[in-house]
Amino acid sequence: MSTQSESGFELDTLRERWGPRIERFKRGWDRYTTHKMGVAGLAILVLFTLWALFPDVFAPHTPEWKAYIGYENTRMSPEEVNSLPHPPAFGDPFFAPLGTNASGQGIYSMLVYAAGSALYIGLAAGLLSSLVGVPLGLISGFYGDTWIDETIQRIVDVMYGLPFLPFLIVLVAIRGVNTTNIILGIAVTSWLNNCILIRGETLSLKERAYIESAQVAGASDTRIVFRHILPNVLPLAFVFLAQDAAAAILAQASLAYLGLADFTANSWGLMIQNVQAHNYIYNAPWWLIPPGLAITAIAAAFYFIGFSMEDVTNPQKE
Amino acid sequence: MASDHAEPLVEVKGVSKLFDLTQGVTDRLLGREANPVRAVDDVSFTINEGDIMGIAGESGCGKTTLGKLLVRLYEPTHGTIEFDGMDIGALTNEREREFRKRVQMIFQDPFESLNPRMTVFQSVMEPLKINDIGDSYHDRRDRVKEVLEDVGLAPADAYLDEFPKELSGGERQRVAIARALVVNPDFIVCDEPVSMLDVSIRAGVLNLMQDLQDEYGLTYVFISHDLSLIRYMCDRTAIMYLGDIVEQGPTDDVVMDPKHPYTEALFDAVPEIDPEAERHRANVTGEVPDPRNPPSGCRFHPRCSNVIPPENWTGSQDAFRRTIQFKRRVLTDDLDPEEALENAGRDSVDAILERGLALDLPEEHSLAGEDSHAVDPSAIDLPSDAERTLRRAAEQMLDDDPDAAAAELDGEFVSICEREHPEMRETGTRVTACHLYETEERDAVAAPGSSD
Ligand code: SF4
Numbered sequence: 001m002s003t004q005s006e007s008g009f010e011l012d013t014l015r016e017r018w019g020p021r022i023e024r025f026k027r028g029w030d031r032y033t034t035h036k037m038g039v040a041g042l043a044i045l046v047l048f049t050l051w052a053l054f055p056d057v058f059a060p061h062t063p064e065w066k067a068y069i070g071y072e073n074t075r076m077s078p079e080e081v082n083s084l085p086h087p088p089a090f091g092d093p094f095f096a097p098l099g100t101n102a103s104g105q106g107i108y109s110m111l112v113y114a115a116g117s118a119l120y121i122g123l124a125a126g127l128l129s130s131l132v133g134v135p136l137g138l139i140s141g142f143y144g145d146t147w148i149d150e151t152i153q154r155i156v157d158v159m160y161g162l163p164f165l166p167f168l169i170v171l172v173a174i175r176g177v178n179t180t181n182i183i184l185g186i187a188v189t190s191w192l193n194n195c196i197l198i199r200g201e202t203l204s205l206k207e208r209a210y211i212e213s214a215q216v217a218g219a220s221d222t223r224i225v226f227r228h229i230l231p232n233v234l235p236l237a238f239v240f241l242a243q244d245a246a247a248a249i250l251a252q253a254s255l256a257y258l259g260l261a262d263f264t265a266n267s268w269g270l271m272i273q274n275v276q277a278h279n280y281i282y283n284a285p286w287w288l289i290p291p292g293l294a295i296t297a298i299a300a301a302f303y304f305i306g307f308s309m310e311d312v313t314n315p316q317k318e
Numbered sequence: 319m320a321s322d323h324a325e326p327l328v329e330v331k332g333v334s335k336l337f338d339l340t341q342g343v344t345d346r347l348l349g350r351e352a353n354p355v356r357a358v359d360d361v362s363f364t365i366n367e368g369d370i371m372g373i374a375g376e377s378g379c380g381k382t383t384l385g386k387l388l389v390r391l392y393e394p395t396h397g398t399i400e401f402d403g404m405d406i407g408a409l410t411n412e413r414e415r416e417f418r419k420r421v422q423m424i425f426q427d428p429f430e431s432l433n434p435r436m437t438v439f440q441s442v443m444e445p446l447k448i449n450d451i452g453d454s455y456h457d458r459r460d461r462v463k464e465v466l467e468d469v470g471l472a473p474a475d476a477y478l479d480e481f482p483k484e485l486s487g488g489e490r491q492r493v494a495i496a497r498a499l500v501v502n503p504d505f506i507v508c509d510e511p512v513s514m515l516d517v518s519i520r521a522g523v524l525n526l527m528q529d530l531q532d533e534y535g536l537t538y539v540f541i542s543h544d545l546s547l548i549r550y551m552c553d554r555t556a557i558m559y560l561g562d563i564v565e566q567g568p569t570d571d572v573v574m575d576p577k578h579p580y581t582e583a584l585f586d587a588v589p590e591i592d593p594e595a596e597r598h599r600a601n602v603t604g605e606v607p608d609p610r611n612p613p614s615g616c617r618f619h620p621r622c623s624n625v626i627p628p629e630n631w632t633g634s635q636d637a638f639r640r641t642i643q644f645k646r647r648v649l650t651d652d653l654d655p656e657e658a659l660e661n662a663g664r665d666s667v668d669a670i671l672e673r674g675l676a677l678d679l680p681e682e683h684s685l686a687g688e689d690s691h692a693v694d695p696s697a698i699d700l701p702s703d704a705e706r707t708l709r710r711a712a713e714q715m716l717d718d719d720p721d722a723a724a725a726e727l728d729g730e731f732v733s734i735c736e737r738e739h740p741e742m743r744e745t746g747t748r749v750t751a752c753h754l755y756e757t758e759e760r761d762a763v764a765a766p767g768s769s770d
Contacts, residue, residue, distance in 0.1 A: 019479060209431040213497070216389050217445040218418030227444075231435045 038308025044301035052116035059112040066104035099286040102278045125248030126241040128187035133194025141202025186248045242306030246299040324366035333397035357383040359561035370538040372552030380561040422498035426510040428490035432482040439478040488519040560617040567748020577750045601683040619735040634699040644674035645727040670712040
């Protein structure tokens with residue numbers, strides 16, 4: 001036998017195995033695209049992802065750039081300093097489409113360069129809380145009403161008692177203000193919801209006849225959890241991930257506004273905090289509104305995606 | 319078909335299954351004991367190789383629990399189940415694997431018993447994978463195709479990659495059957511296998527199951543509330559009531575000549591095959607009682623038309639049945655003097671008697687002029703001392719002292735049926751748990767059917 005036909009044979013096998021999944025994905029996609037909200041959410045997310053990956057393509061300058069002087073290491077004249085923050089204007093002596101802030105950085109450029117940190121915080125916190133919450137929820141639900149379940153639920157109960165913001169403030173105060181700690185702080189509280197909701201779902205899935213049918217066929221607990229329960233909770237877990245990501249971005253923004261942000265990293269929340277710090281809230285809308293809109297947009301994008309996913313993957317509606 | 323020389327394949331010995339209900343907060347606060355449900359209570363029977371054994375009963379009688387005990391989805395609380403000589407409660411790992419391969423189950427609802435995220439192929443192949451049958455992916459795929467064609471899903475290729483939601487109910491149940499058959503089992507428990515299917519396709523699935531029995535050399539247990547299905551499919555039948563098996567034997571005998579009053583009532587409730595024949599309505603009162611708190615003695619006694627009077631009873635059996643009914647109503651707080659008075663507008667004691675002695679029966683079994691709320695006591699052949707006791711109790715009810723009334727009645731009218739749980743007795747070809755068959759002379763006096 002030639003290796004050629006051998007590999008062709010392998011390919012066939014692969015196609016047979018993966019064909020139905022690809023097919024199912026296509027159908028899911030078709031359904032997803034019927035949701036305007038979901039498509040809009042995806043579009044926003046794609047845009048922000050592109051901003052994060054290729055900021056130099058989208059932004060005219062980098063955050064180091066300053067109005068009037070560009071990248072030069074010189075000082076601005078007093079009149080120039082007085083004209084800052086500069087509103088967006090045609091014919092300004094520099095190019096800042098959304099105007100500048102009090103130190104002369106271009107708002108639009110800052111916005112583009114901060115997309116990366118927003119996505120990073122959202123996805124890292126969301127993934128982290130899923131990675132902790134989903135397995136614990138699965139175990140807790142599958143061994144429902146045993147000491148294992150009991151232990152996990154007591155831990156969840158205790159942690160639920162922690163007030164989110166004060167807890168975060170203390171954590172950040174102890175361990176230092178940096179993005180990693182903020183992500184950790186957000187994940188520590190947000191996995192609880194995941195755990196509880198996944199547990200509930202597992203408890204109900206466990207009663208399905210197909211689980212009993214697998215048991216009769218001799219399937220082990222591990223197989224039942226991973227092959228029969230996990231695939232049925234994954235879509236739900238994804239919905240929670242999207243919601244957690246949105247919540248994390250909002251939390252980070254509120255923290256930044258309260259002054260609890262990593263001031264070395266550029267972020268939308270920090271931009272708003274700076275508006276406030278320089279006392280321009282009422283006078284410089286071009287500085288305040290864009291980061292606010294960006295935060296709203298990315299949080300909304302995650303929520304929209306979550307909701308549309310839920311509809312696509314909800315078997316009752318299929 | 320039923321052969322007496324066949325080897326026993328499954329032996330169930332004194333099996334009970336109790337479910338502890340988790341206590342509610344109020345129960346815990348009040349220090350009440352959790353009352354376990356005796357879903358299956360001390361049941362014994364044998365299934366011979368190659369037989370189709372039917373298990374019939376109304377919903378909630380424990381038949382599904384019994385089925386799940388047979389495939390070891392539940393562990394029995396008491397008793398043992400032996401499969402081919404091995405106690406399935408104490409299997410070594412290796413034996414357990416063998417058991418899982420030889421014993422399969424088909425579930426009631428094909429919309430639930432297939433994982434919605436697995437294709438037909440994945441579902442049917444899973445038991446092969448778990449039991450490590452077949453060498454390669456292609457081996458298994460061929461085996462799956464073969465079985466799908468056996469269950470009438472041909473050409474198999476068209477079904478392999480479908481998801482359950484794309485199939486009809488009948489097709490899904492065939493996939494579930496294929497999934498059970500793919501490991502070449504010996505014994506399959508079918509829990510209401512066609513009750514969720516369209517009536518028009520039931521026969522097709524049932525016939526398929528019969529054909530497969532020959533082809534695969536299977537032994538079946540058929541669990542169903544549908545007696546015509548049991549009659550059609552099964553060699554032997556066990557009838558369950560509130561966790562007890564009350565009668566079992568060859569299906570034909572059980573159907574044509576039921577010995578136990580409950581079996582008789584159950585079959586009366588089934589439409590005749592001959593549409594011309596007049597449909598009988600069951601001569602039983604009331605609903606199935608709460609299994610958490612089953613009646614004492616014979617669990618059927620509050621509903622039974624043949625409940626046995628004590629030796630010194632001088633009235634008719636019907637009168638005794640009504641008296642027991644009266645007593646039970648008083649004991650279970652089911653007799654409301656106010657309501658009885660409202661309905662009658664007559665002398666109050668009479669009104670209570672009228673209400674308490676009435677039986678909630680289909681018309682053909684009632685006395686003339688009786689409805690479910692009132693009966694004329696003088697039409698009943700009550701001994702005079704019994705009537706006096708009843709009147710005393712009725713007066714106490716009117717004085718708002720139901721406890722005294724209960725004490726009055728409880729000491730006076732006692733049937734063996736409510737005191738003693740009847741043992742399984744051989745009666746002819748089958749075994750029956752009913753006091754009627756414990757002594758021959760009782761049999762002669764009050765055998766069911768003699769009143770027809
Ligand atoms: S034991 Fe008594 S109550 Fe039970 S079925 Fe027989 S006659 Fe009826």
